[in-house]
Amino acid sequence: MDTFNLEPIGVIHTPYGQKFAVPRQPGLASAVACEIELLPPYCDPQACIGLEGFSHIHVIFIFDKVEVDKFRPMIRPPRLGGNQKVGLFASRSPFRPSRLGLSVLKLEKVENRNGKTVLHVLGADMVDGTPILDIKPYIPFVDALPDAVGGFALEPPKLKQVAFTSEADALITKLKLDKASLIDILAQDPRPAYKGTEDDKPYFALLMGYNIKFTVSGEIVTVLDVLPAETATQQ
Numbered sequence: 690m691d692t693f694n695l696e697p698i699g700v701i702h703t704p705y706g707q708k709f710a711v712p713r714q715p716g717l718a719s720a721v722a723c724e725i726e727l728l729p730p731y732c733d734p735q736a737c738i739g740l741e742g743f744s745h746i747h748v749i750f751i752f753d754k755v756e757v758d759k760f761r762p763m764i765r766p767p768r769l770g771g772n773q774k775v776g777l778f779a780s781r782s783p784f785r786p787s788r789l790g791l792s793v794l795k796l797e798k799v800e801n802r803n804g805k806t807v808l809h810v811l812g813a814d815m816v817d818g819t820p821i822l823d824i825k826p827y828i829p830f831v832d833a834l835p836d837a838v839g840g841f842a843l844e845p846p847k848l849k850q851v852a853f854t855s856e857a858d859a860l861i862t863k864l865k866l867d868k869a870s871l872i873d874i875l876a877q878d879p880r881p882a883y884k885g886t887e888d889d890k891p892y893f894a895l896l897m898g899y900n901i902k903f904t905v906s907g908e909i910v911t912v913l914d915v916l917p918a919e920t921a922t923q924q
């Protein structure tokens with residue numbers, strides 16, 4: 690059977706410096722702004738003429754930070770608490786044989802920046818620097834299926850409240866970080882799905898170029914500190 694070599698057409702820039710804290714599905718952190726930078730020769734503005742007429746786009750990408758050493762037919766999806774197994778092809782796990790990912794993102798704007806095309810999108814679920822393989826317009830009458838059934842993922846995950854210590858709040862203001870986007874991200878509770886509601890352990894998420902230190906107690910995520918990205922942390 691033939692094999693194929695796929696060349697990235699671009700790269701996405703997001704606030705997520707690592708896999709930890711990336712939303713588990715596209716659109717869950719819907720306020721988080723990201724940019725898709727198209728690369729030569731695909732950055733020719735003519736390639737995106739007409740795209741601005743669509744509100745959403747399909748983005749095909751590579752899970753380049755995931756190492757797949759062998760095929761594993763069963764995985765533990767976070768939606769089922771991280772303990773119950775389902776078949777790989779009944780999930781959206783990144784540990785796929787092809788490492789291909791697919792997301793639907795809201796398209797805010799198509800920008801011609803110095804003769805190159807940049808797409809402004811919302812709600813990406815990708816690590817910063819993820820290679821983009823293709824972009825296609827989302828067409829509602831084809832892609833939106835009102836009678837579709839969601840299997841074990843019938844409704845969006847419940848969000849947590851996000852609070853800030855006075856010290857963390859002051860640092861976020863001083864560093865001019867996007868607080869609304871931090872809330873949108875951390876409300877998803879980035880911890881492993883099997884963690885309980887009471888958890889004294891501090892966690893660190895590399896977001897917006899900084900290590901965000903937080904804890905989770907019940908339904909509240911509390912941001913404790915904002916540390917330099919190079920600060921050594923352990924999950």
